[in-house]
Amino acid sequence: MKASLPKKADLKDSRFEGAGVVVFSNDLSFVLKAPEYLREVAKKMKLRVEARADRSLLLPPGDAKEKIEKIIKSANMTDIFFDAYGSKVIIEVEKPSEVLGNGLEKIMEIKAKTAWTPLIQRKPPLKSDIITTIRKVMTKNSKERAEFLNQVGMKIYSEGKEPKWVRVSFLGAAREIGRSAIFVQTPESRILMDCGINVAGTGEDSFPLLEAPEFRIDALDATIISHAHLDHSGFVPFLYKYGYKGPVYCSKPTLHLSTLLQLDAIEVAQREGQKVPYSTKDIENTILHSITLPEEEVANITPDVRLTLYNAAHILGSNVIHLHIGEGFYNLVYTGDFKYGPSRLHEPATNQFPRVEGLIMESTYGGKDNVEISRKDAEDNLLTSVKEILKKKGKLLMPVLGAGRAQEVMLILEAAMTENRLPKVPIYIDGIVWDSTAIYTTYPEFLHKDIRRAVFSTEKNPLLNPIFGRVGGQKEREDIVKADESCIIMATSGMMTGGPSVFYFAQIATNPNNGILFVNYQGEGTLGRRVQRQPREITMATRGNPRTVIPLNAKVFTAGGLSAHSDRKQLVAYVGNMSPKPNNVIVVHGEPGKAADLAAKIRNTFRIRSSAPNLLDSMRLK
Numbered sequence: 063m064k065a066s067l068p069k070k071a072d073l074k075d076s077r078f079e080g081a082g083v084v085v086f087s088n089d090l091s092f093v094l095k096a097p098e099y100l101r102e103v104a105k106k107m108k109l110r111v112e113a114r115a116d117r118s119l120l121l122p123p124g125d126a127k128e129k130i131e132k133i134i135k136s137a138n139m140t141d142i143f144f145d146a147y148g149s150k151v152i153i154e155v156e157k158p159s160e161v162l163g164n165g166l167e168k169i170m171e172i173k174a175k176t177a178w179t180p181l182i183q184r185k186p187p188l189k190s191d192i193i194t195t196i197r198k199v200m201t202k203n204s205k206e207r208a209e210f211l212n213q214v215g216m217k218i219y220s221e222g223k224e225p226k227w228v229r230v231s232f233l234g235a236a237r238e239i240g241r242s243a244i245f246v247q248t249p250e251s252r253i254l255m256d257c258g259i260n261v262a263g264t265g266e267d268s269f270p271l272l273e274a275p276e277f278r279i280d281a282l283d284a285t286i287i288s289h290a291h292l293d294h295s296g297f298v299p300f301l302y303k304y305g306y307k308g309p310v311y312c313s314k315p316t317l318h319l320s321t322l323l324q325l326d327a328i329e330v331a332q333r334e335g336q337k338v339p340y341s342t343k344d345i346e347n348t349i350l351h352s353i354t355l356p357e358e359e360v361a362n363i364t365p366d367v368r369l370t371l372y373n374a375a376h377i378l379g380s381n382v383i384h385l386h387i388g389e390g391f392y393n394l395v396y397t398g399d400f401k402y403g404p405s406r407l408h409e410p411a412t413n414q415f416p417r418v419e420g421l422i423m424e425s426t427y428g429g430k431d432n433v434e435i436s437r438k439d440a441e442d443n444l445l446t447s448v449k450e451i452l453k454k455k456g457k458l459l460m461p462v463l464g465a466g467r468a469q470e471v472m473l474i475l476e477a478a479m480t481e482n483r484l485p486k487v488p489i490y491i492d493g494i495v496w497d498s499t500a501i502y503t504t505y506p507e508f509l510h511k512d513i514r515r516a517v518f519s520t521e522k523n524p525l526l527n528p529i530f531g532r533v534g535g536q537k538e539r540e541d542i543v544k545a546d547e548s549c550i551i552m553a554t555s556g557m558m559t560g561g562p563s564v565f566y567f568a569q570i571a572t573n574p575n576n577g578i579l580f581v582n583y584q585g586e587g588t589l590g591r592r593v594q595r596q597p598r599e600i601t602m603a604t605r606g607n608p609r610t611v612i613p614l615n616a617k618v619f620t621a622g623g624l625s626a627h628s629d630r631k632q633l634v635a636y637v638g639n640m641s642p643k644p645n646n647v648i649v650v651h652g653e654p655g656k657a658a659d660l661a662a663k664i665r666n667t668f669r670i671r672s673s674a675p676n677l678l679d680s681m682r683l684k
């Protein structure tokens with residue numbers, strides 16, 4: 063490394079930052095010209111190389127802050143964090159384009175005048191505690207974080223042999239939905255793709271089968287999370303609780319959303335007296351060990367595996383995972399949850415890759431009868447149900463998952479109200495749905511190109527429309543229920559397994575003018591699934607009474623066709639249009655009948671080997 067740098071680099075120190083290298087120099091003029099000098103080195107070494115100033119050159123934070131504020135005045139700086147150990151400064155501004163435009167002139171000026179390397183971040187248009195929390199955890203522990211990233215790099219670039227085999231084990235979500243956990247092994251690497259919980263589970267079947275003989279938490283090299291939903295990310299902090307010290311790879315929005323959902327899950331569990339598998343300390347540890355990756359950029363994650371994340375169109379920052387194993391030895395794609403069809407929020411999932419041999423895909427709606435209606439009909443149906451309740455001046459409850467459907471439905475309602483196709487009533491967004499909406503507005507670059515521009519602008523952003531009101535706490539919830547006004551309420555949890563949606567339900571269910579509208583999948587055994595069948599009464603736990611009988615007079619609706627999952631036709635088309643074609647398709651994340659049936663359909667249609675493994679099945683891929 064040193065040998066390939068120009069002499070004048072005056073190198074003080076160098077270390078890995080995950081899959082990249084940072085060199086620290088005593089010569090500021092070298093740092094300023096570094097991108098030019100280092101391009102060739104990076105190419106030769108096949109990794110990202112960046113130069114920053116040695117700590118001894120840094121202007122004291124107070125002075126640096128003053129200088130920076132002057133340089134980027136027009137961008138409206140709102141916050142600033144100094145990371146002395148990494149010679150970096152994180153600058154939060156309202157208008158990033160004011161800093162990043164003009165050939166990065168202002169970035170260069172900051173570097174030249176302060177020696178700090180600036181990272182520009184957009185101020186979230188809605189306040190989000192999660193974004194602040196994550197930044198604090200990272201900067202507070204910057205030395206620990208830097209040492210961790212260096213260790214990760216050393217491990218990745220240690221000597222590795224070309225693999226002779228690839229094997230996969232299914233530790234969860236095989237012929238079931240929930241607790242996704244797929245374990246990939248080569249002679250050099252042990253990688254876990256997703257580590258979720260079964261939100262509809264009771265006791266033992268809630269968690270992935272980490273006791274499988276081939277799996278050891280302390281021997282794990284890397285964990286990759288496809289998206290933030292708890293059935294894919296909810297068990298990650300448990301790994302840290304039991305001694306995992308490696309990295310978690312995911313997209314930036316996934317890190318933010320999964321932290322939000324994990325914190326909420328343990329809070330709800332504690333409040334409701336359920337067992338909590340990990341603590342906030344373990345969640346903090348997860349943040350500290352997270353490495354976020356941009357989409358479609360190849361990253362080395364072990365000596366013989368390269369990872370690339372692609373758009374999965376399921377929720378913000380959801381990814382299809384591509385593993386390139388060895389030097390072209392084997393290529394495995396894992397879809398996570400994906401939408402291969404139209405939506406307001408995302409462009410359809412990617413199915414074009416440089417190489418593919420094995421494909422692991424979901425089958426939530428893989429059954430013969432899972433035929434999705436057109437997007438237009440789906441939106442019309444949703445609005446018809448909403449109108450019916452608003453006409454009766456009732457209250458409409460939508461139990462939603464914190465992220466995904468909620469924001470999609472918000473866009474549909476906002477458009478309908480703005481265009482006067484729906485009476486204007488308040489739409490209450492309860493706690494965590496609001497927080498995840500804030501994260502959606504922070505990362506417009508992960509959204510559909512048609513709404514990206516609107517979300518970038520504060521004036522036109524549909525998610526910032528004042529028809530949406532935040533519900534902050536229990537007192538406000540009670541006021542909403544009591545108030546003599548028609549309204550729409552969006553609240554977690556989406557399957558009514560806990561959280562405010564259960565509270566609202568118990569309060570509004572007896573009034574025939576009210577309604578409950580389901581917009582996402584209801585797991586077997588959940589309260590949501592029971593309500594969906596519209597029985598005359600529901601026996602459920604409320605505060606103070608574990609067996610309260612509630613007459614269900616409110617009307618129950620299910621809005622079809624808005625799913626963030628692919629329907630049967632889209633699942634089959636995803637494989638049919640995939641380039642290149644896989645030679646082995648493994649179907650997971652579906653009820654037993656649906657997973658097996660989709661596997662058979664793929665086998666018969668495309669003459670590709672296809673199966674639906676059972677829990678704890680292992681398979682040699684090559």
Ligand SMILES: [Zn+2]
Nearest residue numbers: 289291376399
């Ligand atoms: Zn999901």
